Amino acid sequence: MIGCDSGTTDFGPHLLATGRSHFSRASVKRDLGIMIEQARRTRIPVVIGSAGGAGSDSGVAWMSDIVREIADGLGLHFTLAQIHAEQSKHAIHELLAQGRVRALPRMEELTGEGIDSSLHMVAMMGAEPIQEALSRGADVVVAGRASDASIFAALPLLAGHDPALCWHAGKILECGAAAVVQRTAPDSMQAEMHASGVDIEPLRADYRCTPQSVASHTLYENADPFKLIEPSGVLDTLQTRYDAISDRAVRITGSRFHEAAEYTVKLEGARRIGYSTVIPGAIRDPLIINQLDAWLATLDGAITARLQQTLAPSDTYTIATRVYGRNGVMGELEPVSRVEGHEVMLLWDVISGSQELSHSIAAALTHMAVHNPIPEWHGLISGVAFPFAPSEIDRGPVYEFHLNHVLVPESPTALFPIEMTAV
């Protein structure tokens, strides 16, 4: 089979919130065209998971449309399975009422309000819905939100291979060539299933895998490097052996898979938190930089008071100030508190319930910031350098991930309806 993990939460919550893809239609069509053409030539299935980036219904529809266009262009005919992962508010309300929703650690229990404020919610399928589609004769599977590894584990599991090896192969394959020694550009990876092990080998001729590079991949994007949690259980790599079988291929043996007592699927959701206007501005005056906290506090007090009297009470907006040159990158995690450079950049982010209000607040902020006084200078100062005119940049709606919960479905396939069509 050929598989592809098309999704990620890495780019942020906007993909799920808006249903748009990060990558362009042209680039997805190019990659998918190669996969489908080669797979049909050799009569092997193609499995695409988390279609369109977030794996919502619009992503599945968008990707399926591209699949049909490719088939038309190449004169190919096959069976397409679309697996939906998007969840309606009604469905999640029902699961909540049935006690089938659990909060993950450090998360509050899901409420009706949490459901209702969602723009889109997706459940992350395991291998079973994909297996169902393959069993029903799918040549190309376009799945909504799916666990990364299940995209690749589904078929070998169906063929009866050791579940631990199927899941471990899936975890390696989901990032393509990421498990090679030195990945200079994105590329693909091959896994060959055997009775006692799985052999991992990069497809690009000048890439190579070593036991360390393959072992290291279980670290990637995973909080615990020895346990990978899947809907049906946990892949345990504590006793895994990684052996070189050539100068570029590695055999994995000894992984274990512990079946979960309860089958769970992760629920993801995104909601709009408001509309943002940002202002970049920079300071060069050492007198201001040396008392930056006091200067920012004065400005904050002044703008809050002014807005309270004019545009907006303080509970209708937020202003986040990032100070580049101090802790703009790390925020509250930054251990270095002093400012050492001779200039700093401020990035103000105003978020409120409408673009118009955010823009108005930002315009007031710009004006007040530039003249925000310090005791050393007498008279009206101009204390901020704005690199752009207009200085305020409207960013449109902004979002957040607000769900980090799991669902206990009635069956592994219950939440993931499958549509089979002849293309």
Next chain:
Amino acid sequence: MRRRLGELAQLIRSKNAGPFWLTFDVMFDDPEIYRQVRDQEVLSVERVAACYRQDPASVLVFAHDTALAIKVSFPRPVSSGSARDTDVFGGQQYAPLMDFTVDLSEATATRS
């Protein structure tokens, strides 16, 4: 001989582990250096928690002998891409780990 991890590691990186967690990998190519970093508990729960001002109870540290890597994970202060986030991918949160130091044995230090 005290040496900084930033000079010794093959790669130090940070990344989201889902939108609600940050994870850090400190990876070595020399098994002896890895062993000394691991055995001296250079990246202990307490030290990492103090550096990033986190509750030690929420910090996880793992030693991965095959990968020659120490892994650290803790929850993000705010979720990826939300109003006060500063690093959507979580990719630039590792720099303070570069300044952690290990006391290398003379033989290892002259080799590296």
